[in-house]
Amino acid sequence: MSAARLAPYPPLTGSEPCRQPDADPEWWFSEDADDLAVARGLCQGCPARAKCLAWALDNPKFTQHGIWAATDPKRRTQLRREFAIGQETKS
Numbered sequence: 001m002s003a004a005r006l007a008p009y010p011p012l013t014g015s016e017p018c019r020q021p022d023a024d025p026e027w028w029f030s031e032d033a034d035d036l037a038v039a040r041g042l043c044q045g046c047p048a049r050a051k052c053l054a055w056a057l058d059n060p061k062f063t064q065h066g067i068w069a070a071t072d073p074k075r076r077t078q079l080r081r082e083f084a085i086g087q088e089t090k091s
Contacts, residue, residue: 006058006059007051007054007055007057007058007059008055009055010048010051010052010054010055011048011051012048013047013048015047016046016047016048017042017043017045017046018039018042018043018046023042027039027042027067028066028067028068029065029066029067036067036072039066039067039070040067040070040072041070043067043068043069043070044070046069046070049069049070050069052068052069053068053069053071055068056068056069056071056076057076057079057080057083060076060077060080063076
């Protein structure tokens with residue numbers, strides 16, 4: 001059995017919505033539902049979204065909070081469970 005490979009942190013170009021000067025970094029980690037909705041919406045069209053999601057799913061220790069690739073912690077937990085079940089059926 002080989003060791004699991006973790007997705008690398010996505011290379012960022014500066015074109016990502018979360019890296020724009022008018023984007024408040026707090027939107028992605030806010031307790032306010034409106035802020036979180038803005039963050040999710042901005043993530044939807046992000047060119048790094050798939051790689052960001054892969055990294056967030058592989059690194060739960062670092063993504064326990066906030067919006068990553070338009071997902072919240074609850075959704076990422078669901079996705080990890082779904083992927084784990086899919087891996088079990090392949091074995």
